[in-house]
Amino acid sequence: MSGEAIRFEGATRRLDGFEAVFDLSVAAGTWLGIIGPSGAGKSTLLDMAAGFSDLDAGRVAMFGADMAGIAPADRPLAMVFQENNLFPGLDAFRNAALGLTPRLRLSAAERAEVADMLERVGLADKAGRRPHELSGGERGRVALARAFLSRRPILALDEPFAALGPALRAEMLALLADLRVSGSGEGTPRTILMVTHHPEDAVAHADRIAFVENGRVALEGPAHTLLSQRNDARLDRYLGPGRGET
Amino acid sequence: MAGGDRALSPAGTVRRGAAGGAEARDRHVRLGLGLAASLLLAGLLGGAFLVLLLTSDAVPDPLAVLADPYLRAVTGFTLLQAGLSALLSVAGGVPLGLALHRTRFAGRALVLRLLLLPQVLPVLVGALGIVAVWGFNGLVSDALAALGLARINVYGLAGILLAHAFFNLPLVARMVVGALDGVPAERWKLAGQLGLGRLATFRIVEAPALRAVLPGAFGLVFMLCATSFTLVLVLGGGPAASTLQVAIYKALSLDFAAGNAVALCLVQVSLTALVLLALSRLPGREAGGFTLGAAPRRYDRPSRLASAADTAVLFLGLLFVGAPFAAILLGGLGSDLGPLLANPAVHRATLTSLVVGLCAASLAVLLSLALLAAGRERPGSAFEIGPSLVLVVPPVVVGAGWFLVLRQVTDVYAAAPYVVVATNAAMSVPFVTRIVGPALAAAHAGQDRLARSLGLFGLARWRLVDWPAARRPLTLAFAFAFALSLGDLGAIALFGSPDFQTLPFLLYQRLGSYRSTDGEGLALLLGVVCLALMLLAERGAAPSVRRPLA
Structure with missing residues (x-):
């Protein structure tokens, strides 16, 4: 891992009397799990990074460049949401292909690249299906395929597998872990910011974990040690009894 | 315990309780209200015509x-x-x-x-x-x-x-x-x-x-x-x-x-x-x-x-x-507004319009709520389709039917206020149900099981579940029905008389007698009343948007 992928410096967003102020630095190639109670500001953190939320103060920088005034399409970040990740009028192939080009007219090489990515996510035989003809897990695979096809070095995942059962969720996380390395071409793994309500997923896959509470990054540290800290009342409240056993 | 029709007795056994009766009573009341509203609408819209077809040589x-x-x-x-x-x-x-x-x-x-x-x-x-x-x-x-x-x-x-x-x-x-x-x-x-x-x-x-x-x-x-x-x-x-x-x-x-x-x-x-x-x-x-x-x-x-x-x-x-x-x-500001606004005929027409509008809007809301309440019990039934059927019979047709029937049995113009109010109310029902229906349906979908499990029926359910969801749309719907009635010329066109004039009827008469300056002033008055009513209602009906941070 070398360099810094993303930095939040007093990045502030105020809405309806709530203020979120984030200071956070994520090294390139890091998988950061973001956990915290509902309404703490986790999705707002990702929206700030993606350019979907205007900052009231502070700044967000990616690979050293200030993102102020940079449109979502021009940021080195691809986002996957919990739902509505696919356009219902397009089949799986075209939904994935949007990661390569917004024009929907593909060269032969681009078509081959999309087909290859769909094969890697296990959907080679379902490329012609519309979103409503796919299962929840398959829709998630298409969204991941698109995100990796976009070649953007940072992936922001906003509870992308929350609606899936435990086995399917584990399967998708394994796929993500595989693509993160193998789908990155040059060998440097993608930087991942993943919001999750499952701390055990973060422990199992993330390098580091950020605990967000009340619009702030309250704690941040290595995934395997952060959740076993026994001296933080905020974590206690969030994790409940038996924490650290995840 | 899943249903409101059962309750644990002190001894811990399950017995059929008062909630079951309340639920059945609630259902009967809803269906009864819906039936009454349907009959009233059917009678108003089709009754006169049916009588005419059966009895007339026309x-x-x-x-x-x-x-x-x-x-x-x-x-x-x-x-x-x-x-x-x-x-x-x-x-x-x-x-x-x-x-x-x-x-x-x-x-x-x-x-x-x-x-x-x-x-x-x-x-x-x-x-x-x-x-x-x-x-x-x-x-x-x-x-x-x-x-x-x-x-x-x-x-x-x-x-x-x-x-x-x-x-x-x-x-x-x-x-x-x-x-x-x-x-x-x-x-x-x-x-x-x-x-x-x-x-x-x-x-x-x-x-x-x-x-x-x-x-x-x-x-x-x-x-x-x-x-x-x-x-x-x-x-x-x-x-x-x-x-x-x-x-x-x-x-x-x-x-x-x-x-x-x-x-x-x-x-x-x-x-x-x-x-x-x-x-x-x-x-x-x-x-x-x-x-x-x-x-x-x-x-x-x-x-x-x-x-x-x-x-x-x-x-x-x-x-x-x-x-x-x-x-x-x-045009209105350029007309002779002062004398026009002091004209007793304008005062009478304004008052008549307001009274007719208020009565029609109230009746429309009551009929609509009754139909919506019954429709909830019988999805896809006539209670749900009925309001749209109102559109099949335009106000002029309703007015014509009653005009032809009433003239055979009584003084048409004596019955005019009732026919106009009822017709205007009926015409507003499709719009009121369209505005209020989705809010009530959403409240039903989201809270029906909770309400039933708590034994909330009748007025208690209305107060805690339906009213909070329907209050804002109802305000808008009431104002919409009021404004529709205030501006309607369809029903009053046949039943209007020197003794019973609404503002649109007076406006139409003034235009017909080439008093266009009066017409412009009256148009402004009528327009301002309707628009103010709707703007106030729309402001009151707008949902307060609070988007919490996720």
């Missing part, structure tokens, strides 16, 4: 009716103008709605409110505005004449189409905005992040949303124009530009030909029933354009050319909708 021969060239011409014109009006409204409303959704500017909310106003502006007042802008001596004709071009003759098909577009183009635009507001926020984010251009965004995001709403929008406008009365009476009316409703009115008020009126009514009802049947099979009919959700933020980056095109569409659209309003305002 019942027409169906074959003769179908062979009558005048009737065929009138029917043909009704369909032609409705089809062209719907096409024009959709053709103008779609780009305007798209431009409104794509563009963020100060005053956008105000513009969306402005687009609601034609729906509640009394039709007669709107017609005056159209004439002031597009008429032979109007602003557009003056501009054309200054350029050496011919002036516009607004009377006839062209005027009817223009006026129908004025009233319905904003409705379509709001339906388009509403449909785009319904697109999940994630899709706009994805479109922005993927850098989709204008055409790709239209194809991938906007077009699917439009496809879901446009057939219904076209059908709704077609229906409204096929049953349009006042506009055609004022702007058409000649043999070459007459619709069924105007022909019915003329058959009764000018020709005193009851047989012709009955034949025309039968054709009108058959026609609207067919249109409604077709409309019920189209997607998007639920969207009424009355309320709009919180607009999601878009992240497109349109080119300068695309932005300029949107601005031009917005400017032209707002000019088209706003100009008649400005003309009404300027």
Whole structure:
């Protein structure tokens, strides 16, 4: 891992009397799990990074460049949401292909690249299906395929597998872990910011974990040690009894 | 314990409790209210006609009716103008709605409110505005004449189409905005992040949303124009530009030909029933354009050319909708308002309009709530379909039926207030149910199981579940029904008399006696009352948007 992928410096967003102020630095190639109670500001953190939320103060920088005034399409970040990740009028192939080009007219090489990515996510035989003809897990695979096809070095995942059962969720996380390395071409793994309500997923896959509470990054540290800290009342409240056993 | 019909006794055994009885009683009350409302509506809409068909010698021969060239011409014109009006409204409303959704500017909310106003502006007042802008001596004709071009003759098909577009183009635009507001926020984010251009965004995001709403929008406008009365009476009316409703009115008020009126009514009802049947099979009919959700933020980056095109569409659209309003305002202010407002006839008409409007709106809300309550117990039943069937029988047809029946048994004009109130109330029912129904359905879907498990029935359920959800839409619906009644000329046209005059009736009379200055002043008065009512209601009905951080 070398360099810094993303930095939040007093990045502030105020809405309806709530203020979120984030200071956070994520090294390139890091998988950061973001956990915290509902309404703490986790999705707002990702929206700030993606350019979907205007900052009231502070700044967000990616690979050293200030993102102020940079449109979502021009940021080195691809986002996957919990739902509505696919356009219902397009089949799986075209939904994935949007990661390569917004024009929907593909060269032969681009078509081959999309087909290859769909094969890697296990959907080679379902490329012609519309979103409503796919299962929840398959829709998630298409969204991941698109995100990796976009070649953007940072992936922001906003509870992308929350609606899936435990086995399917584990399967998708394994796929993500595989693509993160193998789908990155040059060998440097993608930087991942993943919001999750499952701390055990973060422990199992993330390098580091950020605990967000009340619009702030309250704690941040290595995934395997952060959740076993026994001296933080905020974590206690969030994790409940038996924490650290995840 | 899952159901409210069971309760644990002190000993811990399950016994059938009072909640079960309350639930059954609640269901019976709902169905009873719905049945009573349905019977009242059916009696009002169809009763007079049925009596007439059974007792009168004016019942027409169906074959003769179908062979009558005048009737065929009138029917043909009704369909032609409705089809062209719907096409024009959709053709103008779609780009305007798209431009409104794509563009963020100060005053956008105000513009969306402005687009609601034609729906509640009394039709007669709107017609005056159209004439002031597009008429032979109007602003557009003056501009054309200054350029050496011919002036516009607004009377006839062209005027009817223009006026129908004025009233319905904003409705379509709001339906388009509403449909785009319904697109999940994630899709706009994805479109922005993927850098989709204008055409790709239209194809991938906007077009699917439009496809879901446009057939219904076209059908709704077609229906409204096929049953349009006042506009055609004022702007058409000649043999070459007459619709069924105007022909019915003329058959009764000018020709005193009851047989012709009955034949025309039968054709009108058959026609609207067919249109409604077709409309019920189209997607998007639920969207009424009355309320709009919180607009999601878009992240497109349109080119300068695309932005300029949107601005031009917005400017032209707002000019088209706003100009008649400005003309009404300027004309009214230029009239002799002082003496007019001191005129006792105006006072009486205003008071009558307000009382009729208040009674009609109250009755419409009560009937609608009863039908909605019963419809919840019997989804897909006549309780749910009934309100739409009201549209099959336009006010002129209802008025004509009761006019023909009542004149055989009593003094028609003595019964006028009751018939006008009841007719106006019935005409508002489809709109009230359309505005309030979705809120009640959402409350039912979200809280029915909880309410039943807690044993909440009857008034307690109304107070805790239904009322909080329906309060704001009900305010809007009440105001809408009030405004519809205030501006209606359909029912009062036949029943109005020197002793019973509403503001639209007085306005129509003044225009008929060429007292156009009085007409402009009255139009302003009527327009201001209706618009103020709707603006207040729409402000009160707007959901308070609080978007918590996630």
